[in-house]
Amino acid sequence: MSRSFRAEIRENRPVNANHNLLTLAPLDIMEEPRPGQFYMIEISRGLDPLLKRAFSLFRRTRDGFQILYRIKGKGTSILRELREGTIISLLGPLGNGYPLPAENQTALVVAGGIGIASVFSLVERIEKRAHLFYGARVGDEIFMTDEMSGYYRELLVCTDDGSCGRKGTVVEAMNDFLSDPSLEGKEPVIYACGPQPMLREIGRIASAKGITAYLSLEEHMACGIGACLGCVVRTKEGYRRVCKEGPVFEAGEIVW
Amino acid sequence: MNLSVSIGSLKLKNPVMTASGTFGYGEEYAEFIDLGRLGAIVVKGLSLSPKEGNPPPRIVETAAGMLNAIGLQNIGIGRFISEKIPFLRTYDTAVIANFFGDSVDEYVQAAEKLASAAGVHALEMNISCPNKQAGWCVFGTDPKVTREVVSAVRKKTSLPLIVKLSPNVTDIGLMAKVAEDAGADAVSLINTITGMAVDIRTRRPKLANITGGLSGPAIKPIALRMVYEVYKAVRIPIIGMGGIVSGEDAVEFLLAGATAVAVGTANFVRPTAAAEVLDGIMNFMEVERIEDIRSLTGTLHAG
Numbered sequence: 001m002s003r004s005f006r007a008e009i010r011e012n013r014p015v016n017a018n019h020n021l022l023t024l025a026p027l028d029i030m031e032e033p034r035p036g037q038f039y040m041i042e043i044s045r046g047l048d049p050l051l052k053r054a055f056s057l058f059r060r061t062r063d064g065f066q067i068l069y070r071i072k073g074k075g076t077s078i079l080r081e082l083r084e085g086t087i088i089s090l091l092g093p094l095g096n097g098y099p100l101p102a103e104n105q106t107a108l109v110v111a112g113g114i115g116i117a118s119v120f121s122l123v124e125r126i127e128k129r130a131h132l133f134y135g136a137r138v139g140d141e142i143f144m145t146d147e148m149s150g151y152y153r154e155l156l157v158c159t160d161d162g163s164c165g166r167k168g169t170v171v172e173a174m175n176d177f178l179s180d181p182s183l184e185g186k187e188p189v190i191y192a193c194g195p196q197p198m199l200r201e202i203g204r205i206a207s208a209k210g211i212t213a214y215l216s217l218e219e220h221m222a223c224g225i226g227a228c229l230g231c232v233v234r235t236k237e238g239y240r241r242v243c244k245e246g247p248v249f250e251a252g253e254i255v256w
Numbered sequence: 257m258n259l260s261v262s263i264g265s266l267k268l269k270n271p272v273m274t275a276s277g278t279f280g281y282g283e284e285y286a287e288f289i290d291l292g293r294l295g296a297i298v299v300k301g302l303s304l305s306p307k308e309g310n311p312p313p314r315i316v317e318t319a320a321g322m323l324n325a326i327g328l329q330n331i332g333i334g335r336f337i338s339e340k341i342p343f344l345r346t347y348d349t350a351v352i353a354n355f356f357g358d359s360v361d362e363y364v365q366a367a368e369k370l371a372s373a374a375g376v377h378a379l380e381m382n383i384s385c386p387n388k389q390a391g392w393c394v395f396g397t398d399p400k401v402t403r404e405v406v407s408a409v410r411k412k413t414s415l416p417l418i419v420k421l422s423p424n425v426t427d428i429g430l431m432a433k434v435a436e437d438a439g440a441d442a443v444s445l446i447n448t449i450t451g452m453a454v455d456i457r458t459r460r461p462k463l464a465n466i467t468g469g470l471s472g473p474a475i476k477p478i479a480l481r482m483v484y485e486v487y488k489a490v491r492i493p494i495i496g497m498g499g500i501v502s503g504e505d506a507v508e509f510l511l512a513g514a515t516a517v518a519v520g521t522a523n524f525v526r527p528t529a530a531a532e533v534l535d536g537i538m539n540f541m542e543v544e545r546i547e548d549i550r551s552l553t554g555t556l557h558a559g
Binding site for chain 2: 002051052222225230234239
């Protein structure tokens with residue numbers, strides 16, 4: 001068993017105009033991933049693009065796993081063109097992943113846009129326990145909700161323009177939930193992945209309310225295995241590597 | 257087939273090493289590659305006290321390469337000796353400690369401290385990292401200062417001393433000659449080439465440090481040219497590096513004058529890259545019926 005392995009593309013299908021769902025089946029024995037971990041994927045055998053690209057584990061399948069990704073630059077534009085049957089090289093699972101909530105804790109899972117690609121693995125693992133707050137700018141960027149149903153306890157969709165679900169941000173929705181009297185006597189714990197301003201705001205709220213929040217961060221990565229020191233984030237303990245000590249950090253540790 | 261080469265008094269079982277800063281302290285790669293296959297491991301650059309490094313973003317990919325401005329983040333020589341060397345010593349490979357300082361005195365102290373640790377087989381002086389803002393960067397670009405700092409370190413250690421040269425100079429052959437005259441046992445080149453990248457939407461540099469060091473296949477032709485120039489200028493061994501991703505790339509460097517080679521950015525792309533480069537060299541030697549790797553060095557037929 002090695003964290004360096006090959007996998008065959010089983011499916012690489014669009015879920016909307018600029019997001020794809022990639023289904024992979026390992027050809028070598030793969031290490032069992034934990035929610036919130038990620039993979040470095042070789043996009044091409046050529047020299048440009050050169051580096052592997054980091055993608056979160058979206059969900060485990062019976063004989064492999066899936067990656068949900070946004071087509072954003074050169075690497076992902078090449079990735080979207082890869083067809084069924086293509087064999088790719090990967091490293092992973094990498095990073096620490098989300099610590100699972102204790103039995104008595106109420107799990108709030110917050111996804112901003114493509115952040116759903118990271119947190120859904122946790123929603124699935126803690127079956128029917130997650131209060132999932134899923135937000136995007138517009139309704140077209142909310143997807144896969146049918147496939148996810150049955151795994152969360154509750155789903156609250158928010159869009160900035162109100163074109164799908166509640167009008168407003170997931171942070172507002174999460175804050176309202178935390179202020180609800182029905183939460184009295186329960187211990188909430190927050191898990192979040194999304195744009196940096198969203199994570200920062202969640203961190204601020206969590207700290208003000210004395211709640212633990214786990215944030216999954218993103219940084220440019222070269223190696224993904226802790227060697228290049230490229231993906232650091234500033235913490236109370238100094239710079240820490242997103243690929244190794246992260247990508248999940250306790251909000252209180254981060255120095256924004 | 258003989259693969260062994262000598263760098264001063266240091267014997268390497270093969271000419272493939274890792275470039276400083278691209279291989280951590282070795283342990284990060286141990287689960288992916290047999291460290292014992294490497295001729296040497298050159299560890300991440302070390303200083304007397306730990307260094308925090310630059311704010312992020314520290315890296316950005318560019319065409320067939322990448323820019324980095326890590327800022328020499330490292331755990332310091334003390335922790336390297338107590339926490340990293342014991343692990344490295346369990347492998348049959350040479351350990352080369354890359355180091356730097358902010359003054360001639362710091363270079364000397366760092367070299368002495370590293371030389372006193374069992375398990376360090378050679379020293380590589382970084383006089384060329386382009387990421388520091390302060391004036392010490394002149395160590396690698398002003399021949400007089402280069403001579404002073406290399407001589408000072410040379411006097412204090414009997415370990416094989418490699419001087420890593422900056423490509424950000426007009427005449428790298430001259431810099432190599434200065435290092436040789438000051439007592440270096442070998443030179444290694446090239447370090448990264450200073451460059452930058454711009455985000456046209458935000459109109460900001462893509463690196464927080466504004467500039468960074470360019471590495472990867474994009475710089476290979478420049479690195480080869482510089483190895484060729486240095487080979488004509490000095491008699492000491494050259495460790496060639498800059499964009500090597502295959503055995504063929506490595507052989508190009510050997511022909512241009514290198515005695516050994518280092519694999520750098522390719523380690524980030526595939527953690528097994530250094531072993532693949534070694535396999536590629538061996539394959540080339542077999543196909544070309546070359547018995548001794550040393551017979552390749554500097555045998556370019558140039559005009």
